[in-house]
Amino acid sequence: xxxxxxxxxxxxxxxxxxxxxxxxxxxxxxxxxxxxxxxxxxxxxxxxxxxxxxxxxxxxxxxxxxxxxxxxxxxxxxxxxxxxxxxxxxxxxxxxxxxxxxxxxxxxxxxxxxxxxxxxxxxxxxxxxxxxxxxxxxxxxxxxxxxxxxxxxxxxxxxxxxxxxxxxxxxxxxxxxxxxxxxxxxxxxxxxxxxxxxxxxxxxxxxxxxxxxxxxxxxxxxxxxxxxxxxxxxxxxxxxxxxxxxxxxx
Numbered sequence: 048x049x050x051x052x053x054x055x056x057x058x059x060x061x062x063x064x065x066x067x068x069x070x071x072x073x074x075x076x077x078x079x080x081x082x083x084x085x086x087x088x089x090x091x092x093x094x095x096x097x098x099x100x101x102x103x104x105x106x107x108x109x110x111x112x113x114x115x116x117x118x119x120x121x122x123x124x125x126x127x128x129x130x131x132x133x134x135x136x137x138x139x140x141x142x143x144x145x146x147x148x149x150x151x152x153x154x155x156x157x158x159x160x161x162x163x164x165x166x167x168x169x170x171x172x173x174x175x176x177x178x179x180x181x182x183x184x185x186x187x188x189x190x191x192x193x194x195x196x197x198x199x200x201x202x203x204x205x206x207x208x209x210x211x212x213x214x215x216x217x218x219x220x221x222x223x224x225x226x227x228x229x230x231x232x233x234x235x236x237x238x239x240x241x242x243x244x245x246x247x248x249x250x251x252x253x254x255x256x257x258x259x260x261x262x263x264x265x266x267x268x269x270x271x272x273x274x275x276x277x278x279x280x281x282x283x284x285x286x287x288x289x290x291x292x293x294x295x296x297x
Contacts, residue, residue, distance in 0.1 A: 052130070052164050054171035058186060061179055075176060078186030078210065085109065091194050121155070132160040183212030185268060185290035191253075193297065200227070200294040202260035205245070208252040208268065213288065215241045215252065216274035221285045223272045225254060230265040230293045249274070260296045267293055 061073040083091075089105045099105045112128070120126045120133040139153030161169070177184075185208050189196050192204035200206060217223025225244070227237040237257040246253035252270075260266065270288040273281040 052168045054168050054173065057172060057174045058177055059174065060177050060184075075174070078177070078184065094194050120157070127162060130162045130164050132162050134158045183286070183288045184210045185213065185270070185288060185292065186210035188268065188290070188292050188294060190294075190297075197292045198295065199297045200256060200260065200266055201297055202256060202262070203258040204256050206254060206256050206268075207246075208290075209250055212249055212274070213252050213270060213272075214249045214274040215244060215247050215270060215272045216281065217241055217271070217285065218273060218281055221271075221273055223274075223285065224270075225252065226269040226271065227256065227260065227266050228269050230267045233267075233269075233289075235269075236260065236266065262296050265293045265295050267291070 057077055059075040059077040062076055063070075064072040064074045085106060086102070089102045089109075092105060093099075093102060097105065099108075116126045116128055116133055121135050123135070126133040136156050136158050137148070137153060138156050139148075141153070187196060187209045188200075189207040189209075190199050190201055190204060191207055192201040193199060215223045215225060223241040225239040226235045227239075228235050237259065239254045239257065241247070244252060244254045268290040270290075271285045272288070273283075273285050275282055
């Protein structure tokens, strides 16, 4: 079977490197993404057109391969699974050449190294420097209907946002909303109230997209909130977070 590992697209922000005295020394911190379980990955594989009959078949096959690979590595073998390499090492000091292995003085440690296929894809992955670190940013948008990232939106579907400072919190005077806006004009097309959000944390938002979006048209997400980043107090006036990820309605 042909290799299908594709290079990705990473996005990050610069932050001053406090380990040096050089004022022009910065490091790039990647924007946080989602956490994917084995079940999530299997669903993505199925959406890509896998011919395996069921998600359970895929999970079981993966578990069998990984469990046998781990077992062989813990018998002293170097296991190369093309995408990842496994082996074991032992840590701790032995006070004599015949001292027995005893925990917790000694321990067996797993060594996991990226395989050649992963490295090749990583070396061809694009990285976008989005400038200085921002306190409030929509870093990634996932269409939970298509599982596409940062590309599309489905009318009536579910959208998942990850980033920083995203918590939607309002007051009686200033109700908080997530807005779906025309990407060209910025005009609000649909709005989702705080009470209708499926998930609402500083790093994670999820909500159902209202019906009625125009197929083929591009949209962006805006958030109006009074939430502060470090305390339970509300801002006197709402702040607006404007996403720059353009999503085509499919």
